[in-house]
Amino acid sequence: MRSVKNISGVGMWFDAIVVVAKIAVVFIGILTGAFVLTWVERKQSAIMADRIGANRCGILGIRLWGLINSLADAMKMIFKEDWLPPKGMRFLHAVAPVFAMFPVFMTFAVLPFGPPIEIAGRTIKLQILELDIGMLYILAFGGIAVYGVMLAGWASNNKYSLLGGMRASAQMISYEIIIGLSLIGPIMVYGTLDPGQMVMAQNHLLWGWLPKWGVIVQPFAFLLFLPATMAETKRAPFDLPEGESEIIGYHTEYSGMRWGMFFLGEFCEIVVLAAVLVVVFFGGYQFPYLFDGKEILGQPGFHFPWGAYVPLGEWWVFGIRILSFSFKMLVILWLQMQIRWTFPRFRYDQLMRVSWREMMPIALANIAVTGVIIMLLNR
Amino acid sequence: MIDVKPVRKIDLTLWQKTYYPELIKGMMVTSRHFFVNLSRHFGKALGMKVERPMVTIMYPEERRWLSPRWRGLHRLMLRPDGTPRCVACMMCETACPDHCIYITAAESPDSRVEKYPIAFEIDLLRCCFCGLCAEACPEDAIRMDTGYLELAGYSRSEFYLDREFLLRRGEVTTHAQFPGELDGVTVKRVDLLKMAKGH
Numbered sequence: 001m002r003s004v005k006n007i008s009g010v011g012m013w014f015d016a017i018v019v020v021a022k023i024a025v026v027f028i029g030i031l032t033g034a035f036v037l038t039w040v041e042r043k044q045s046a047i048m049a050d051r052i053g054a055n056r057c058g059i060l061g062i063r064l065w066g067l068i069n070s071l072a073d074a075m076k077m078i079f080k081e082d083w084l085p086p087k088g089m090r091f092l093h094a095v096a097p098v099f100a101m102f103p104v105f106m107t108f109a110v111l112p113f114g115p116p117i118e119i120a121g122r123t124i125k126l127q128i129l130e131l132d133i134g135m136l137y138i139l140a141f142g143g144i145a146v147y148g149v150m151l152a153g154w155a156s157n158n159k160y161s162l163l164g165g166m167r168a169s170a171q172m173i174s175y176e177i178i179i180g181l182s183l184i185g186p187i188m189v190y191g192t193l194d195p196g197q198m199v200m201a202q203n204h205l206l207w208g209w210l211p212k213w214g215v216i217v218q219p220f221a222f223l224l225f226l227p228a229t230m231a232e233t234k235r236a237p238f239d240l241p242e243g244e245s246e247i248i249g250y251h252t253e254y255s256g257m258r259w260g261m262f263f264l265g266e267f268c269e270i271v272v273l274a275a276v277l278v279v280v281f282f283g284g285y286q287f288p289y290l291f292d293g294k295e296i297l298g299q300p301g302f303h304f305p306w307g308a309y310v311p312l313g314e315w316w317v318f319g320i321r322i323l324s325f326s327f328k329m330l331v332i333l334w335l336q337m338q339i340r341w342t343f344p345r346f347r348y349d350q351l352m353r354v355s356w357r358e359m360m361p362i363a364l365a366n367i368a369v370t371g372v373i374i375m376l377l378n379r
Numbered sequence: 380m381i382d383v384k385p386v387r388k389i390d391l392t393l394w395q396k397t398y399y400p401e402l403i404k405g406m407m408v409t410s411r412h413f414f415v416n417l418s419r420h421f422g423k424a425l426g427m428k429v430e431r432p433m434v435t436i437m438y439p440e441e442r443r444w445l446s447p448r449w450r451g452l453h454r455l456m457l458r459p460d461g462t463p464r465c466v467a468c469m470m471c472e473t474a475c476p477d478h479c480i481y482i483t484a485a486e487s488p489d490s491r492v493e494k495y496p497i498a499f500e501i502d503l504l505r506c507c508f509c510g511l512c513a514e515a516c517p518e519d520a521i522r523m524d525t526g527y528l529e530l531a532g533y534s535r536s537e538f539y540l541d542r543e544f545l546l547r548r549g550e551v552t553t554h555a556q557f558p559g560e561l562d563g564v565t566v567k568r569v570d571l572l573k574m575a576k577g578h
Contacts, residue, residue, distance in 0.1 A: 047420065048413040051435045223399065342409045343402070 080256035099148030168241030199284030214281030461569030471512035
């Protein structure tokens with residue numbers, strides 16, 4: 001561990017409370033995000049298509065522009081009958097949605113959702129786990145999510161669900177490889193696997209004026225990472241395994257809240273992978289040219305490359321950074337929704353071909369070229 | 380021999396094959412729709428005068444525009460003095476392809492008019508809304524211009540329209556069809572049977 005905990009009375013309790021508070025914030029944040037995202041999906045797709053989304057559900061006349069509709073959906077899912085085919089395996093059938101939801105929440109543990117703050121003389125990083133191997137942790141939990149899909153397909157005692165499960169898991173594994181390979185580029189550039197360190201490294205200015213964000217120094221990695229995450233979450237246009245009402249997939253024999261867990265797990269994964277994208281490629285919570293008191297000693301505020309300096313208080317810097325992270329997350333989530341409703345579905349063979357024959361060479365070339373450029377620049 | 384037309388397959392250009400420019404073009408179209416509609420929604424919420432943000436018609440608060448020729452629920456029209464225009468000539472009953480009109484004629488107490496219907500029933504469950512009855516009527520008595528399309532009921536008997544129902548809708552003159560006819564005039568109905576009984 002990097003820091004030695006203060007093992008004495010009040011200090012220990014304070015640390016424990018801080019960790020629990022961070023976990024609560026992240027957990028509630030992801031769940032709220034997923035719930036609002038179901039509403040955003042309906043509304044955004046509707047507004048994009050010149051119509052209004054669902055807006056008639058109301059409680060005592062208050063309609064809330066369709067949020068009550070999402071609530072009604074959730075209640076419907078909770079009260080539906082939970083049914084399993086007669087010869088299906090009950091235990092695996094029950095456990096599979098857990099595998100779909102659980103890794104998603106664990107992945108967010110290493111991501112910093114805000115800058116470090118000072119409370120009562122202690123620096124608290126808004127990052128639950130400060131692991132030296134943060135990126136590997138994210139990729140590892142992405143791998144566990146595959147189990148949920150395969151178990152769901154197998155435990156349903158349905159030939160077509162099994163095939164759907166195999167399809168979905170093959171797709172997830174292929175695109176996980178692309179995610180891993182495309183992440184190696186930023187890891188090489190920033191020299192660290194810890195997302196917290198990566199965010200702090202992104203505030204440096206290249207040649208004095210360009211913020212060293214991931215999307216600027218590694219554009220091809222970004223262009224590969226974005227579709228790969230959408231394919232990993234089996235989100236359109238890569239949603240052939242799901243297909244919902246068109247093809248029998250791994251979730252056919254699931255109803256009620258079990259299906260709700262798959263569904264909600266998918267939306268949580270959208271939120272989490274959007275956070276990973278923001279952290280790695282868009283500077284996390286950084287705002288361009290905004291530095292706090294620790295990076296440039298004692299001078300928090302805007303340091304523009306032409307020499308202008310706008311001093312701001314520490315808490316102003318903190319507030320702008322929190323808003324910056326939220327705004328970037330919103331933009332990426334909007335983008336993912338927009339992509340889903342713009343493009344037609346990939347056929348399965350097209351999907352696999354894109355991953356193995358088109359994205360992987362580009363990812364490998366990206367690594368090679370990045371390595372060469374770093375070597376040349378460090379000379 | 381079948382005529383064969385050779386069609387050359389159009390290949391993508393190199394720029395298109397990189398796939399991303401085409402994706403971005405598609406995204407621009409949908410994003411433009413999104414932001415334009417969103418700004419119109421906000422404008423409408425703030426009370427500004429903007430174009431419609433959606434093509435949806437919010438039924439039942441808004442209704443779609445119907446032309447005067449649109450065939451909805453039937454109605455029997457009244458003359459300006461309140462008596463029904465229908466003279467029970469049976470032309471509509473004959474013209475109806477579904478045989479859904481049932482008329483019983485009776486002698487009218489008015490000396491200028493020979494007959495009037497004491498029973499005029501339309502079975503809506505048989506009606507195909509073709510409008511031939513309205514075309515056939517020489518008196519402009521039966522019309523289908525009520526614009527009423529919410530034809531729903533809880534039992535089959537609700538779909539069997541009787542004379543009272545049809546005449547009640549005839550009290551208002553809408554969609555003036557002949558020169559000199561006034562639009563929106565309400566005529567007070569006169570019951571010829573009561574008139575005949577001397578009340």
